[in-house]
Amino acid sequence: MTAEPGEAQRLAQNAADRMYADDVASQSLGITIENVAPGAATARMRVTAAMVNGHAIAHGGYIFLVADTAFAFACNTRGARVAGSADIVFLRPVREGEELVAEARERALSGSSGVYDVTVRGMDGDVVAEFRGQSRRMREPSSDG
Amino acid sequence: MTAEPGEAQRLAQNAADRMYADDVASQSLGITIENVAPGAATARMRVTAAMVNGHAIAHGGYIFLVADTAFAFACNTRGARVAGSADIVFLRPVREGEELVAEARERALSGSSGVYDVTVRGMDGDVVAEFRGQSRRMREPSSDG
Amino acid sequence: MTAEPGEAQRLAQNAADRMYADDVASQSLGITIENVAPGAATARMRVTAAMVNGHAIAHGGYIFLVADTAFAFACNTRGARVAGSADIVFLRPVREGEELVAEARERALSGSSGVYDVTVRGMDGDVVAEFRGQSRRMREPSSDG
Amino acid sequence: MTAEPGEAQRLAQNAADRMYADDVASQSLGITIENVAPGAATARMRVTAAMVNGHAIAHGGYIFLVADTAFAFACNTRGARVAGSADIVFLRPVREGEELVAEARERALSGSSGVYDVTVRGMDGDVVAEFRGQSRRMREPSSDG
Numbered sequence: 001m002t003a004e005p006g007e008a009q010r011l012a013q014n015a016a017d018r019m020y021a022d023d024v025a026s027q028s029l030g031i032t033i034e035n036v037a038p039g040a041a042t043a044r045m046r047v048t049a050a051m052v053n054g055h056a057i058a059h060g061g062y063i064f065l066v067a068d069t070a071f072a073f074a075c076n077t078r079g080a081r082v083a084g085s086a087d088i089v090f091l092r093p094v095r096e097g098e099e100l101v102a103e104a105r106e107r108a109l110s111g112s113s114g115v116y117d118v119t120v121r122g123m124d125g126d127v128v129a130e131f132r133g134q135s136r137r138m139r140e141p142s143s144d145g
Numbered sequence: 146m147t148a149e150p151g152e153a154q155r156l157a158q159n160a161a162d163r164m165y166a167d168d169v170a171s172q173s174l175g176i177t178i179e180n181v182a183p184g185a186a187t188a189r190m191r192v193t194a195a196m197v198n199g200h201a202i203a204h205g206g207y208i209f210l211v212a213d214t215a216f217a218f219a220c221n222t223r224g225a226r227v228a229g230s231a232d233i234v235f236l237r238p239v240r241e242g243e244e245l246v247a248e249a250r251e252r253a254l255s256g257s258s259g260v261y262d263v264t265v266r267g268m269d270g271d272v273v274a275e276f277r278g279q280s281r282r283m284r285e286p287s288s289d290g
Numbered sequence: 291m292t293a294e295p296g297e298a299q300r301l302a303q304n305a306a307d308r309m310y311a312d313d314v315a316s317q318s319l320g321i322t323i324e325n326v327a328p329g330a331a332t333a334r335m336r337v338t339a340a341m342v343n344g345h346a347i348a349h350g351g352y353i354f355l356v357a358d359t360a361f362a363f364a365c366n367t368r369g370a371r372v373a374g375s376a377d378i379v380f381l382r383p384v385r386e387g388e389e390l391v392a393e394a395r396e397r398a399l400s401g402s403s404g405v406y407d408v409t410v411r412g413m414d415g416d417v418v419a420e421f422r423g424q425s426r427r428m429r430e431p432s433s434d435g
Numbered sequence: 436m437t438a439e440p441g442e443a444q445r446l447a448q449n450a451a452d453r454m455y456a457d458d459v460a461s462q463s464l465g466i467t468i469e470n471v472a473p474g475a476a477t478a479r480m481r482v483t484a485a486m487v488n489g490h491a492i493a494h495g496g497y498i499f500l501v502a503d504t505a506f507a508f509a510c511n512t513r514g515a516r517v518a519g520s521a522d523i524v525f526l527r528p529v530r531e532g533e534e535l536v537a538e539a540r541e542r543a544l545s546g547s548s549g550v551y552d553v554t555v556r557g558m559d560g561d562v563v564a565e566f567r568g569q570s571r572r573m574r575e576p577s578s579d580g
Contacts (some may be wrong), residue, residue: 025198255382354568
């Protein structure tokens with residue numbers, strides 16, 4: 001918080017780089033991370049044939065997954081934080097081959113809780129889903145948890 | 146609704162079988178579907194090395210995905226319905242190798258809207274996430290949409 | 291947890307009685323609390339003329355409010371806990387004069403987090419809304435919060 | 436959509452004025468509506484002694500209620516629409532006497548569904564809650580519903 005703007009940006013990018021290096025899930029799906037800044041990150045993923053469900057559209061779980069990834073990278077720039085809960089509204093079906101762009105922005109940060117909004121866009125920039133996640137600070141295991 | 150219990154059960158299972166046959170996403174992830182009944186379905190998935198994120202635990206997106214799959218099969222037993230929105234609360238981290246069991250149950254059905262609860266359990270039957278989905282009847286494209 | 295069933299029930303009822311005595315909001319709206327047990331409570335409220343909105347139906351805020359009250363009393367039986375977040379699905383309009391019954395049940399309890407489901411029924415027992423709340427343990431003010 | 440900017444603004448304000456005239460609930464609570472524009476509205480409410488719960492803070496139901504009111508006025512500018520579902524994250528307690536300002540903005544509009552975000556601020560402009568609502572077009576009763 002007291003870091004210079006340039007320094008804050010550098011720390012956010014470093015946190016994202018370290019996290020991505022270990023993130024087998026995102027790498028396996030071809031997800032890339034860009035535009036990292038304090039409280040923000042963008043994830044990009046192409047919908048492959050393996051992501052299509054019985055209605056011939058992308059499985060909603062994968063649309064959630066790319067949004068959740070952007071959220072995780074955005075809140076990780078604030079220190080080690082994990083997703084506590086999330087909700088998603090699906091606005092239109094997504095086809096095989098479409099590239100999804102999930103843009104996460106911090107909306108509120110209060111004590112150990114953060115609220116992040118992620119907009120997922122498809123081809124032509126139209127919104128396909130709106131996601132909202134709540135983060136909490138990661139804790140050491142304790143008798144409480 | 147007017148079908149005999151045995152007939153309703155048979156129609157629900159048929160709907161699930163047809164849907165699964167086309168569901169490349171679920172098949173690719175090794176998800177299996179069981180206990181299908183009107184308004185209900187259970188999905189089972191093992192967390193593989195490819196599903197682990199930068200915190201060395203299962204990517205939340207995959208926990209959502211198995212819950213969303215159970216939800217989709219449960220609401221499909223009511224005719225062609227799609228997910229409109231969903232929310233999830235993550236209760237504990239999930240490790241590589243754990244088998245997740247997501248059990249979907251219809252909670253309310255009113256007009257074109259349905260509410261489904263999905264409990265996701267890990268090894269030993271402890272709850273790892275609680276998911277709630279809202280379905281809506283699938284519509285033909287129109288000037289409205 | 292180690293209390294005898296009868297003792298646990300008595301402690302839950304005592305917690306509810308103390309909370310209700312100070313709860314001006316619930317009292318002012320004529321909300322009554324019943325069926326208190328560990329992790330559970332039921333709230334009852336009649337929709338008055340002052341609760342009707344511009345569409346001639348009960349303001350959704352009051353339907354949320356009676357559900358949130360049942361939730362608050364249910365999670366208070368687990369010690370001082372507060373609502374962290376909540377969601378609600380509205381299933382049918384509610385008319386003036388209808389009595390609403392909101393029944394809260396604990397769904398999961400994990401460390402400092404709890405998940406509670408509240409079903410709100412109208413006349414004839416039909417479901418008018420489904421609510422889900424997340425509680426967290428109340429904390430002392432700290433530099434963290 | 437094809438209206439001139441000035442005309443769209445006038446229609447939005449007219450829709451809000453008609454709705455407010457019939458809205459006994461909002462009037463009774465002293466809620467005022469301002470900054471109405473297509474897809475937007477702000478609601479303002481002071482927390483009275485009658486809104487305080489057993490923890491000596493504003494009942495969360497009233498915080499939801501003022502947010503839900505802003506949401507309802509904002510989506511009503513798009514024609515008769517009703518709340519289908521909503522979620523809220525509570526970020527800090529609210530005291531008696533505080534004035535709450537709930538600012539609703541349209542986030543996405545797709546076919547018969549809309550997504551609206553409402554930020555609720557207290558004294559000094561700090562955020563006390565984040566609300567998200569989903570609207571749907573009001574329908575005539577039918578065999579479907």
